[in-house]
Amino acid sequence: MTTGFDPMGAALDEARRAMARGEVPIGAALVLDGAIVARDGNRTIELDDPTAHAEILVIRAVARSIGSQRLVGADLYVTLEPCAMCAGAISFARIRRLYFGAADAKSGGVEHGPRFFAQSTCHHAPEVYGGLGESEASALLKGFFADRR
Numbered sequence: 001m002t003t004g005f006d007p008m009g010a011a012l013d014e015a016r017r018a019m020a021r022g023e024v025p026i027g028a029a030l031v032l033d034g035a036i037v038a039r040d041g042n043r044t045i046e047l048d049d050p051t052a053h054a055e056i057l058v059i060r061a062v063a064r065s066i067g068s069q070r071l072v073g074a075d076l077y078v079t080l081e082p083c084a085m086c087a088g089a090i091s092f093a094r095i096r097r098l099y100f101g102a103a104d105a106k107s108g109g110v111e112h113g114p115r116f117f118a119q120s121t122c123h124h125a126p127e128v129y130g131g132l133g134e135s136e137a138s139a140l141l142k143g144f145f146a147d148r149r
Contacts, residue, residue: 007029007031008079008101009133011077011079011133012101014027014028014079015041016041016140017041018041023042023043023046024042025041025141026041026042026053026078026080027040027078027079028040028054028055028077028078028079029058029078030061030075030076031076037062038061038062038065040057043057053082055082056085056089059089062074074094075097076095076126079101081100081103081104081108081109083104083108084113084114087109091117091123091125091126092124097127097128097129098128100130100132101136102134103130111130
């Protein structure tokens with residue numbers, strides 16, 4: 001459990017750590033009962049796992065720690081609009097609120113692309129709030145990809 005309460009700040013810290021590992025700089029923090037209970041950044045390269053997105057990692061960690069696949073009452077903070085895979089996990093975990101930083105017109109699955117939560121087949125849609133920490137999250141991503149070109 002993390003002390004202090006700045007979930008998007010924690011997610012941005014995890015994005016910077018992911019970038020230092022050579023991963024795409026995306027971070028997430030999961031809040032339950034008013035405390036940050038898990039935080040992580042992308043680890044797809046480190047774990048050789050295409051599903052090791054920051055969102056999935058924190059959802060898995062908390063589900064294991066509380067012994068339930070349903071994280072009712074949990075809020076998720078992530079630096080980039082979740083992809084369709086992560087949106088599906090967020091829905092199945094019954095996350096209460098999703099806060100994200102930068103929008104993702106290319107690979108996003110919430111406000112762009114498939115708009116997962118708006119589909120009739122979606123079992124649960126969280127409240128969604130975009131743009132939190134957007135400028136810093138966007139700058140991290142732009143800097144990361146500029147360095148690779």
